[in-house]
Amino acid sequence: MNDFDDQYKNAVEAGKRNLRTKKLLSNWCFHAEFTRTEGRGMIEAQTGLPIGHMGVQCKFSKKNLRYCWLLEDAVYDFFLNNCKNCKDRVPVGIPNIMSFITLRENAAEKRKSEREEEEWDRKQRQIDRRQEREKLRCELSLEEAFVLDLLDELDQEDIAKNDLRLEQLANLAPEVFTRKVIEHLMPAVLHEYLPYSISAGKALLRAQLEPNEKLSVAVQLVSSNVNSPSAIEVVLSDAEKLSKDDLTKVLHRFASMALEPPPGMYFGGGESLRVDVIPIQLLFKKRRVDIFAEVEALLRNTNPGKVRDSVEVILATDCDELLLKNVNSIFTKLMRRQIFLPGASSDSVLLFYLRKAASKCLERIPEETDKVMQLLLAGNDDTAKEEAFRTYRSILKRNFNQKVEIGTAQRIAFGRLLWAAIESPENYMDEAGQFFRHSSEEFSELAAEHFNDLIGAAATLSDKYEQIDTEKSLEVVNNVLAQIQIINKRTAVHNLQDGLLKWAVIGAKFKGNKGIEDFLKIYRNFPEDQTQIRGNMIVHISELLTDVESLTLVLSDWYRALMDKSTEVRASAVKAWENVPIDLVKNFPDLFFESISILLTDPYIIVHRSVVHSLIRRPFPEGKYNLIKIGLWNLILYYTQESKQEEFIVDCIDVFAFQCLSTEEIQGSFGKLLSAILFSLEGNALYHAINRLHLDFANVPGFTKVVLKSIKDATTRSISIDACALSILRASGNALKSSVDEIVKAFEALRPFKSEEFSEALLYAFALTKAGNYALASTCFRDLIARIPLEVRYEQWRLKAKLVAEASAIEQAIQNSEPIGDLTNKWNSIKSELENEYEERAKFRDFPPSIFFKDKDY
16 A cells, blocks of 8 residues: 555656646747657546656657656657757747756766766776886886786776686786785775776685685675685685674675576576575585574564575575574564564565565475464464465465475465455455466365365355345445446456366366266255356356266256256356367267257347357357357347347357358358448447457458448547458458448548558558559548648658559559659659658667666766
8 A cells, every 4th residue: 555655646746747847848949749648547537637658749850759757858858859959949938948957967967077077086096006016016026027017907997807817827827926916916805896806806816825815815706796616615615714794795695696586686688597506505514503693683683684684595505494493583574574674665675585485484394384374364464464375375386397296385275275265255466366266287186175165165255245235335326436346346256256166176077077976966955046156166067077977977967057047057057168178079969059059049138148159169060050040140130129239249240150151151142231230330339340350251241341430430449440450451452442432431531630540541542552443542642641741750751651652653554554664763762762761760869868878968
């Protein structure tokens, strides 16, 4: 809830800034135009503030439009690339955008000065180091001085981090690293961060150092995240000599080496991350007691960083004793984090590792971990519940291509999640409910063990489902949002019950025919008035099928359900047909198909619609189509009535056309009749018809006219015209030729032309060309070009239109046997202009500099 409050506050603040910037922009220049992405959010609707991604455009600019969350960023970007030296600006008033542009430019200038000063200081320090080496050179031999010469070369900011020359010199001639050279290099390695510090540290490990010096250098390299096997070897060989501080440094570095980073935290450029657990485990063996004490002390801390370090060590050492000793602390920090970790954010890396440690505790020491979680759950804290259920669910995750192991932890987690799921079944985001809404065959053993519990939990949800209606108050009747909330609750409970029954089916199948009989026996024992649970059980009856014997077991109950007096049960029994294994379809008796086809005449909407929707997903086998032909045709005629028109008629036509008609019939008079019915549709039904049938009805006579009607329909245009456009592109020349008038009307409906409808206008012109009507196509193109504003920003649009128009003119000339030489030359000339326009636009940057390059000078 706190996150939502913060996001709401930030959105409102952004809206207020955008509102002010919008006013400043209108004062800046008469030609500056405010623009934004489509759509409005709830916060914007409530406050009236401009909240979203916004930008600036101008008729004198070719720059691609960039949208930003803060309008200031978009304005600043546009100012730098277009307005700074613009001669066409027409001022309107003050104050204007310079009130914040000046501040940004001053800040950029200040950053530039600071960087120049830092650069001067850096170069001065380099000069000082070089002078120090010059003084030392007088005291060294020629061989020793060679090291200083190499340092002079390496003491540059642009030197490669992996430069090996100093280390290679130490390998080839360690004798040149005398005591004076070592004393010169040690401060740079241990106390400074110079361009050659890491390289010098690696080189010193090859020199004749004192044992304590070598250990200090090795610790420094390891704690600096340097990949140096030699340093790791030195640290591990002298692990007993490590001070408490040094132990802490290397311990956390070794722990990070042994762990994979959280998702999204590793940027390796496509390289795989190497995980090395050996150093931490060897160190753990030598300093076990100290590491136990370190972990315990860090876990008691309230600093999130310290707690994170301790959890990383626990995970990296992979020690059950360490887990057992700290299981209480791990879960207390995780499930009571508002109290014990107030500084931890909800998406922090710390939480990732805490949750990983919690999962490992449950996996390795399940009984003890479960006791700890149940004690912490006694407080009925929402965060505690969320983290406990997340931990239980983590044990039941499925890994691709790996067999799931069922042990004590999995059995505990399955049982805990099952009863947790029905505590708040209306909550879609609940971890427990999420698990049981998605069944898996991999946990069939657990489903079989909890078979009765799953059925019992599902039955309990039926009571909760019915209670939702009884909870309605008088105020709810006229409250639309409250009614929507009730519908959502009912749907959530129904879906969870459906998921639990799927799990029960998986458990029943695991037990073989005995399990199937148990499932059917429970179904028969439910009273007839328990239609909700009976319907939800019968819909899964087909999922029990594995062979002919199992089919024999379920058929009698399935027949009774198809003829049940409850409409909900009948509809569910029909829906079960969708999940019949394809290999068993041939074993179904004719009586079964006749029983389903009869339900097409069922007077209740829920039943005959269920039949049609099931036939869409699973058609009858060949030879059975005649059973549904008359029933489907009667439904089409019934729903063709003006008062009955809706999307369902499209589903009926879909099934009728492709399961009951031959290719000749659908491309003949029957196809024309179906197209005429589709042409009579309006609104959502018309959009549904095109979206559903545009691929399969491409060659059906009259369907192109339906498409052209839909593309002008307000409902279709408010959703998407993509399916219509694709259908027009795929339409045959003859279909388009018979629809020329409709194409012209669709083109005319676009007036006045808008840039975002440019592609659609070209589509109609193309359709006229494909229809062979080049004269009309040329007229459309000329009209389109004439109405494109003579502004710089629309130059690319205009050239594209001219190019296609000339192509149409060439086709018309070829059709009329006229010469095309001049037309071809003109086409090539326009093409060259367009290519030049592309090249010029490519020079502009793609992203606003003020967002991604805050330290860059402008």
